[in-house]
Amino acid sequence: MRTFVAAADLGQFQGAADDLAVTQQAVSKRIASLEKELGVRLFTRTARGAQLTIDGQAFLPHARRLLATAERAVAAVRPGHRALRVDLPGRRFSPARMLRDFRATRPGTELDVVTLADANAAIAAIDAGTIDASIRAVSVPPRRLPAGIRHIRALDEPEQLMTGPRHPLAGEKQVTPAQLRGHRIWMPILPAGSEWADYFDAVVQAFGLRIEQTHPDFGTEPLHDVIADSAEIATFVPEQMQILWPDGHDLRRINIRDPALLYPNALIWREDNPHPALAALRDYIAAAPPAFPRNEPSWLPPFAFS
Numbered sequence: 001m002r003t004f005v006a007a008a009d010l011g012q013f014q015g016a017a018d019d020l021a022v023t024q025q026a027v028s029k030r031i032a033s034l035e036k037e038l039g040v041r042l043f044t045r046t047a048r049g050a051q052l053t054i055d056g057q058a059f060l061p062h063a064r065r066l067l068a069t070a071e072r073a074v075a076a077v078r079p080g081h082r083a084l085r086v087d088l089p090g091r092r093f094s095p096a097r098m099l100r101d102f103r104a105t106r107p108g109t110e111l112d113v114v115t116l117a118d119a120n121a122a123i124a125a126i127d128a129g130t131i132d133a134s135i136r137a138v139s140v141p142p143r144r145l146p147a148g149i150r151h152i153r154a155l156d157e158p159e160q161l162m163t164g165p166r167h168p169l170a171g172e173k174q175v176t177p178a179q180l181r182g183h184r185i186w187m188p189i190l191p192a193g194s195e196w197a198d199y200f201d202a203v204v205q206a207f208g209l210r211i212e213q214t215h216p217d218f219g220t221e222p223l224h225d226v227i228a229d230s231a232e233i234a235t236f237v238p239e240q241m242q243i244l245w246p247d248g249h250d251l252r253r254i255n256i257r258d259p260a261l262l263y264p265n266a267l268i269w270r271e272d273n274p275h276p277a278l279a280a281l282r283d284y285i286a287a288a289p290p291a292f293p294r295n296e297p298s299w300l301p302p303f304a305f306s
Contacts, residue, residue, distance in 0.1 A: 001063050003030040004042060008060050012049040083110035084277040087122040087134035090115060094157050094240040094291070095135035095265055102284045109277050118194035119268070123149060126270050132278050133269040139198035139303045148271050154285045156262040156292050156300065158239040158255070161185075162224075165250040166231040174255040177207040177299070185211045186233045188223065199263060200236070202301035224249060238263060240291075259297040264304035 006016035007027060017024045035042050042056035052060065088095045096113070103109050114131060116122045122134035127146040138151050161180065163170045169179070190197040190213055200211055220243075227235055228249035237243065237253065245251050267285050269278055292298060 001034070001066055003027055004034055005060070005063050005067060007031060007043065007050055008052055008056065010049075011051070015049075083112040084133070084275055084281065085112040085114060085131045086281075087114050087116045087125065087131050087136070089136055092242045094155055094238060097240065098135065098155055098265075098285070098288070102281055105284065106277075106280060109280070111277075118191060118196075120193065120195075123268060126268060126273075129270070129273075132273055132275050133267060133281065135265055135267055137195040137199060137264050137304075138266045138268060139195045139301070141303070142306055149268065150271050151266040151268040152282070152286060153264055153304070154267045154288075155265040156290065156298070156304075157265060158292055158298075159236045159261040159263060160239050161234050161254040161256055162227055162237045163234045163252045163254065164228040164230055165252065167234055167252070168231075169234070169254060170252045172254055174257050176258045177203075177209070177256060177261065180209050180234075180256075181207070183210065184233050185209060186213075186223070186226070186235050187211050188213055189220075198303065199301055202303070203261060206299065206301075221245075224251060227251060236261075257297070259299040260292060262292060262298050262300050262304075264300055 003016055003020060003022075006019050007013055010016055010019065013027045013031070014024050017027045020027070031043060038055075038059070040055040040059075041053050042059060043050040044053055086099060088099065090096065091113075099111065099113065103111055116125060116131075116134070119134065119136040119138060119140070122131065122136055123138075123140065123145065125131040126134060127149060135154055138145075161169065161175060169175055169183070172179075187200055190200060203209060204211055223235060224243075224245050227233060228245070228251055239253075239255070243253075267282065269282070
């Protein structure tokens with residue numbers, strides 16, 4: 001197909017051969033093979049070169065589109081040429097907003113956003129080269145990371161308490177972690193071994209809170225249904241997470257302060273990845289101002305400092 005388009009553009013088999021760095025005989029054989037497969041003549045050979053037949057003229061625009069599609073398909077999976085492929089924990093979380101803000105500063109940057117199971121899956125995919133980066137918490141000790149995997153802190157995001165209107169803390173403007181002791185906090189979406197489970201295990205150990213995972217996980221909306229109807233159960237949500245709920249739920253999002261419970265999102269990548277947009281993303285994140293004021297009391301899990 002590429003040989004046919006080159007010959008049509010140049011009007012010569014020899015010109016196509018020079019352009020494709022093959023012999024004229026190879027061009028003739030390729031064109032003959034294509035004509036045999038299609039069952040039509042594509043060129044009329046003349047003293048001046050090769051002229052498209054009516055069938056050749058009809059075939060040419062389709063051939064161009066097929067070649068363009070093939071090139072886009074190759075570019076979609078070729079490191080350094082394809083879009084920067086970044087794993088995010090979800091489209092409603094703050095890492096997605098950070099990535100959107102990055103692209104707004106570089107409008108021509110092509111991004112391919114995926115969502116893997118957890119940070120462990122993301123790190124394995126980065127190590128294998130199937131994705132370029134991830135923005136998640138890294139709870140794995142550095143000595144257990146694959147060689148060449150690097151990460152920097154990207155966004156320390158405060159957690160909020162979400163309650164229904166009948167919860168004892170529903171009327172509070174903000175609460176401290178100490179005030180949460182003894183209250184039932186339901187977090188069913190904490191897969192064992194994930195960065196989220198490691199984070200909330202650290203919260204429990206640091207503040208003596210009661211976090212339950214006794215119910216099955218049916219997703220975010222059923223969780224909000226339970227919280228809205230309960231006078232006892234609350235949950236944690238990231239401060240910047242975008243959430244919509246029915247008007248009748250009257251859910252409350254309450255800031256946690258003194259200290260704020262910060263969730264340490266990090267940018268993760270492999271140091272030998274040559275993708276040009278990856279370096280730009282690293283620079284953008286390194287220069288970003290802190291999401292939470294450094295002069296206010298805050299808490300981070302121990303793994304955030306490793």
